[in-house]
Every structure is written in C-alpha cells, then in structure tokens.
Amino acid sequence: MNLSERKKKILSAVVDESIRTAExxxxxxxxxxxxxxxxxxxxRNELMALEEMGFLSQPHTSAGRVPTAEGYxxxxxxxxxxxxxxxxxxxTIKDSFDEKLITLDNILxxxxxxxxxxxxxxxVVYYGIGNSAIxxxxxxxxxxxxxxxxxxxxxxxxxxxxxxxIDATEEDLRQASKILTNVFKGRRLExxxxxxxxxxxxxxxxxxxxxxxxxxxxxxxxxFDKSMAVSGKDNLLNYxxxxxxxxxxxxxxxxxxxxxxxxxxxxxxxxLEISVRVGGDENLGITDCSIVTASYKSKGKPIGTASxxxxxxxxxxxxxxxxxxxxxxxxxxxxxxKEIKDD
Amino acid sequence: MNLSERKKKILSAVVDESIRTAExxxxxxxxxxxxxxxxxxxxRNELMALEEMGFLSQPHTSAGRVPTAEGYxxxxxxxxxxxxxxxxxxxTIKDSFDEKLITLDNILxxxxxxxxxxxxxxxVVYYGIGNSAIxxxxxxxxxxxxxxxxxxxxxxxxxxxxxxxIDATEEDLRQASKILTNVFKGRRLExxxxxxxxxxxxxxxxxxxxxxxxxxxxxxxxxFDKSMAVSGKDNLLNYxxxxxxxxxxxxxxxxxxxxxxxxxxxxxxxxLEISVRVGGDENLGITDCSIVTASYKSKGKPIGTASxxxxxxxxxxxxxxxxxxxxxxxxxxxxxxKEIKDD
DNA sequence: GTTAGCAGTCTTTTGTTTTGAGTGCTAACA
DNA sequence: TGTTAGCACTCAAAACAAAAGACTGCTAAC
Numbered sequence: 001m002n003l004s005e006r007k008k009k010i011l012s013a014v015v016d017e018s019i020r021t022a023e024x025x026x027x028x029x030x031x032x033x034x035x036x037x038x039x040x041x042x043x044r045n046e047l048m049a050l051e052e053m054g055f056l057s058q059p060h061t062s063a064g065r066v067p068t069a070e071g072y073x074x075x076x077x078x079x080x081x082x083x084x085x086x087x088x089x090x091x092t093i094k095d096s097f098d099e100k101l102i103t104l105d106n107i108l109x110x111x112x113x114x115x116x117x118x119x120x121x122x123x124v125v126y127y128g129i130g131n132s133a134i135x136x137x138x139x140x141x142x143x144x145x146x147x148x149x150x151x152x153x154x155x156x157x158x159x160x161x162x163x164x165x166i167d168a169t170e171e172d173l174r175q176a177s178k179i180l181t182n183v184f185k186g187r188r189l190e191x192x193x194x195x196x197x198x199x200x201x202x203x204x205x206x207x208x209x210x211x212x213x214x215x216x217x218x219x220x221x222x223x224f225d226k227s228m229a230v231s232g233k234d235n236l237l238n239y240x241x242x243x244x245x246x247x248x249x250x251x252x253x254x255x256x257x258x259x260x261x262x263x264x265x266x267x268x269x270x271x272l273e274i275s276v277r278v279g280g281d282e283n284l285g286i287t288d289c290s291i292v293t294a295s296y297k298s299k300g301k302p303i304g305t306a307s308x309x310x311x312x313x314x315x316x317x318x319x320x321x322x323x324x325x326x327x328x329x330x331x332x333x334x335x336x337x338k339e340i341k342d343d
Numbered sequence: 344m345n346l347s348e349r350k351k352k353i354l355s356a357v358v359d360e361s362i363r364t365a366e367x368x369x370x371x372x373x374x375x376x377x378x379x380x381x382x383x384x385x386x387r388n389e390l391m392a393l394e395e396m397g398f399l400s401q402p403h404t405s406a407g408r409v410p411t412a413e414g415y416x417x418x419x420x421x422x423x424x425x426x427x428x429x430x431x432x433x434x435t436i437k438d439s440f441d442e443k444l445i446t447l448d449n450i451l452x453x454x455x456x457x458x459x460x461x462x463x464x465x466x467v468v469y470y471g472i473g474n475s476a477i478x479x480x481x482x483x484x485x486x487x488x489x490x491x492x493x494x495x496x497x498x499x500x501x502x503x504x505x506x507x508x509i510d511a512t513e514e515d516l517r518q519a520s521k522i523l524t525n526v527f528k529g530r531r532l533e534x535x536x537x538x539x540x541x542x543x544x545x546x547x548x549x550x551x552x553x554x555x556x557x558x559x560x561x562x563x564x565x566x567f568d569k570s571m572a573v574s575g576k577d578n579l580l581n582y583x584x585x586x587x588x589x590x591x592x593x594x595x596x597x598x599x600x601x602x603x604x605x606x607x608x609x610x611x612x613x614x615l616e617i618s619v620r621v622g623g624d625e626n627l628g629i630t631d632c633s634i635v636t637a638s639y640k641s642k643g644k645p646i647g648t649a650s651x652x653x654x655x656x657x658x659x660x661x662x663x664x665x666x667x668x669x670x671x672x673x674x675x676x677x678x679x680x681k682e683i684k685d686d
Numbered sequence: 687g688t689t690a691g692c693a694g695t696c697t698t699t700t701g702t703t704t705t706g707a708g709t710g711c712t713a714a715c716a
Numbered sequence: 717t718g719t720t721a722g723c724a725c726t727c728a729a730a731a732c733a734a735a736a737g738a739c740t741g742c743t744a745a746c
Binding site: 234 | 480482484486494496576577580586588591592595596599
C-alpha cells in the first residue's frame, strides 16, 4: 500500500501526536501542530482515506482518530525517524556497563535494568546459551568440608553458572578439575547436552561432578527463567493506558510467563536487526502492549535478544535507538571481548 | 486501654470482616456473622464506644465502621489468633528451601520469593552482613589470562560475594590465596571493615587483591541494595485498595527505596520476634500499607529480618505464621548449619 | 482539489432525584 | 441498668435528564 507524501505526513502526525498525548487526534490538532498550510477540512478528507485503508480508526463518531495496529506498523516500518540519543543519554548507558559483571545472570539483569531505565518501559533480555558458548575451564572449589562449588567458564570470558556438590579432598578436586576440563574444553554447550557419551572410563570415578556439570549446562538452557532477565515492570504504572488495572495485569503477567514470552522474543527475526510487534498482533493475545526486539551477536552469530515491552503508544523512535545502542555495547564490551577490563 | 470481653469480640469481628471484604462493617454484619445472640442496636452502642476510644471510624455518617490504625494495632497485639498453616502450605514452604543456594544473594532472593508466594503480598528480606559472619576462606580463581575472581567464604558456609581483578600466574594466585586466607580467617566482617591495618609487610605485594576483598566486604554492607531482596510487588495488584494507581505507586516506590525501607525493617524490634507497623504510622508516610517484620538469628544473635508488605487490611494471622515458619527454616537450614546438604 | 459552513452524533459534564444502607436517638422493656 | 425495637435522619451511590462541546461527514461554493 503506497501512500502519497501528504498522507504519509498526516499519518506520521497522528501517530506522533497519539504517542505524545495518549488521546484521539483531531483534524484541527494535526493542522495546528503539524501542517498549518492546509485546512482542517482537507485533512479530514485525508483522514477518512487513511481510515478507509485501515491505518486509523475512531473510538466513536465524534472523536478524533487513533492509529490502528496497522497504522503503528506502517509508522514503524516506513515513516518514523530513529531518534538520536543525546550525549548524556548515551553516556549514562555506557557508564552502566562499566560495573564489574561476572556471571551471566548479572549481565542479563544489568542490561535489562539499563534498558528499562533508559526507555522508561519494561524490558526483557534473553541469552540463548545453547548457541555458541564454548567451555574453557571447569573449576571445583572447596568451600567447606563436604561442600564443593562447581563452576563452568566459557569462552565468552564469563562464568557460566554455579552449583553445589559433595565431599572430596582438596587434592582430589584439583585432579578432577584437570581431567574434567580436559574432557569438556573446546566443546560447545549444545554439543555437550546431547553427548553424555563423554563419560569415559577415565572420569567414571567423577561421575557425581560430571553429572553436576551436565546439569548446570542443560538446566540453564531448558529453564527460560534462567536465560531471561526482566526489568522495569513498575515503569508501566506511569502510562495512562495501564491505569486500567486489568490491562496492567495482563501485560505484567505476560512478562512473568517466560514460556509465553520466549517465542515472542526469538521467532523469525530473520535478518532484521530490530523487530517490532505492535499490540493486537494476532499472536497469543498481546493486545495491550507492543514489543520491540533487537538481537545481538557474538562472532557474527546471533546469541540473544534485548526487548522493550510497553504500551502500543510507545516512543518507537527512541526505543529503537536505545536498543541498537545497548546491543552494540553488549557485543563490543561483553560478548566479543575475552578480557573484561578492570576499572 | 482495657476492653470488656464483648468489646474485644466485636472489635475482632469488625477487623476480621474488614480484612475479608475490604468494606465498612455494619452492626448488622457483625450480628449476623459473629454474634447472633445480641441485637444490632446493642452492637451499635458498643461500636460507638469503640469509635470513641479510637479503634474504629466511619467513612461517613451513614456507613459502617472501619478499623483505625489503632484498631488494627490492638487487634494484632491482643486479639488475633495466629493461624496455623495447613500441612500443604508448610510443605510448599519447606520444599522451596531444598534448592541449592550458594550465594547470599540467592538465599535472600529465594526467601523473599517464598514469602511473597505464600502470603500473596510483597516481601523484603534483609541480611545484616556486618553482624556476625566470620571469614573462612579467600579464594582466587583464574578465569582467563588477566581475569581473576575473588571469592570470600564465611563461616555460614556461604560465599560472601564475588568480583574481578587482574593478572597473575596460577601459582602466584595459590600463594596469595593462602597468605590472604591466613590474614582474614577467623575475623568478623565488621572488624575487617575498620582495621585496614591488617595490611602487613607480608601481604603488601597483594595490595590489589587485598583492596578487592575489603571492597567486597564493605560494599555489601554499605549498599542497601545488595543486602535486601524484594519480591512479589506484583501481588499487590490483586488488592482493591491498590486499584487506585497512586496508592500502588506509593507503596511500590517505598519498596524500591531501600534506604527508606531499611530503618523500617531494622529499628527497635527490641526483643520481639515479630513487629507490626500498621499504615498510618507516624513514620515516613507509610500510609497505604502495613509492614510485618520477623527477625532471624544465627547463634542466638539477630542477623537479619524477613518482612511482608501489603495493604493495611492484611491477613495478619496468616502472615505472622508464615514469617515465623520461614525464619525458623532459615535459621535451622541455612544460617546455623555449616554443611548445606546436597539433594 | 480545497475549503467554509453546518447539521448530526456521541461523549463528557453537570445537575437533580431517588434509593437505600446504616446510623444515633428515644422510649419502652426486663 | 443494660438491652432492644422503632424511627427520623444523613449521606453516598445510582439513576436519570439536560446541556455543552468536540469532531465529524457532507454539501456547496470557490
């Protein structure tokens, strides 16, 4: 569907104004704030046409226009301008990554928080561990008499996870650590998940620890809860569309149901860096919110996504800009950097 | 202020009914549901007296009675019965502690979640690390070439925290670990915070790591954010009193401001195991919520608190019971148990 | 193709009336 | 003296009615 320049300008105006005010937009509004050169009556004609095409709708006969999901989509795909972040905004985001982040959990959580703080919406960060991480090191650490910590370090320079096992002397552990590292080093995590045939005669005596390691690796991958971090749910309270508690609940509970969320964050991004799902999308009843997702890569391969969840009336231009910014930082400073710099 | 038995019974009835329905309670309600033997008129007389005494109030002339903050306090302190948990409830709570919990963060977070799930209110768990923990072990773990993880293990059988430092050979680290452990072992964390004079000639060459350790220890203690876990904010959405977004915001933002929250959770529990702050308490404008706090101990000394934050109209009997249950589990299974059992 | 003008629609606002829940008081009663 | 029935009174909530106002779609003129 191709629009005349004027229609584009008017649709843009309506969406911009909707985003700003959360109210239906009248022909007069458009004229006064966006196009003084033509009359409201002319604009009304155009609005009718745009409504005809499915981009706008009226809550009732005598109300102004509101963009439909289609309208928002058109706006996002063709009309909007990605807002450049101010120096200050960019710096704030950059600074927030200077903290020392060790575990994957920390990184995800911190990234989500950075995004939700910057956008004032909710955010979800996902990391698909199964994809590309390669084991670097298996550490066995004696905490107390019968208590051992098992740590898996991957090639991302990041500790994978931690758990607890039992008993063994310190020397024992050193030995086991060496042998197990030998077995796992260089293998991709997804590979390890399947092939339990790594269990050779040599390491059969460390079966306990072996199992713990397998458990660490598979657990994270199968438990959405552990591969996603959510932040900023409270931000939603600030938007009038969520002053209706039932809508608020719906969106918040979407953010809590990681298994429902998962396909929304990962499916068919295709080659797109950024994908936008505008509320009312047929999928799974996300009617009262929009989701903007950006994927990030390590060594050229996509390994996860960062998303913003907010009202359909979202400031897409700003959100896209922030997501691009954050995913770039993630790629450069965290996931494609062996050495994490100290302060 | 001493009440006649009948007044007690009536006040109890009004509070119970308020908790149940969130509506003003009429003399008729009380009569029908709690005391069939006397007439509404008589109850009205008693209600007037109770209002006179400050325990009840009327939203307007022709409405039923609502308990005042004083009324709730009286109820909590003298009238309510602590509800016994069902076997099923108790089991659910118990089971949730069977998971492997390694870091303090994990424990706090998990405990908070358990409480908020069990009560359906919000919860905050605080751990005053400065109090009693004693260093057991300093671990230095080489992750990558120039990247080292510093772990402080305390006598609670719990890893204190973790951070990152730079450079050194594996052998170097082993040495440093031994020497540093020697210096710190057996010392209480609060003692370490002050006495930087531990920095003897012997360990001056490990200044970097030494500083990192001090940093780990002091940071947690000074950063409320790291010594408190909050869970279940979303639960508040379910209560009609919070359908007024401004009240919801107020309470949620209280839960976000750890520095404001802190004195509420820790001050003057005195000898009491449980302290209840009913909204409208003079303190710091907690007008739209109540806070029930239980402290837990290790080796007889209080080391932290677990709290429930919810509407003033809270099911205190149940909440108190759950908090007692959880703090007991914390004490027995986590903080006073060197060996954390494996599954 | 554009625009002024205007009738028509439907929400929002404001005001009025009715209803009904629940009280406090009075007077009678045990 | 404590309890209770009865009743007048109060006030919020609900129901209804009227008025105002925001915008539109359409018509007809430019």
